[in-house]
Amino acid sequence: MLTFIALAPNAPKMAEATAITTFRILSQILFFMLYTF
Secondary structure, eight states, rough: OOHHHHHHTTHHHHHHHHHHHHHHHHHHHHHHHHOOO
């Protein structure tokens, strides 16, 4: 994963998109858990 980001021509945008996607997924999972329980 780190190697793929390092080899990508647009590394900063790639890292930012990955962080945003990860945060959105984690927030959705957390919201689903709070909503379920």
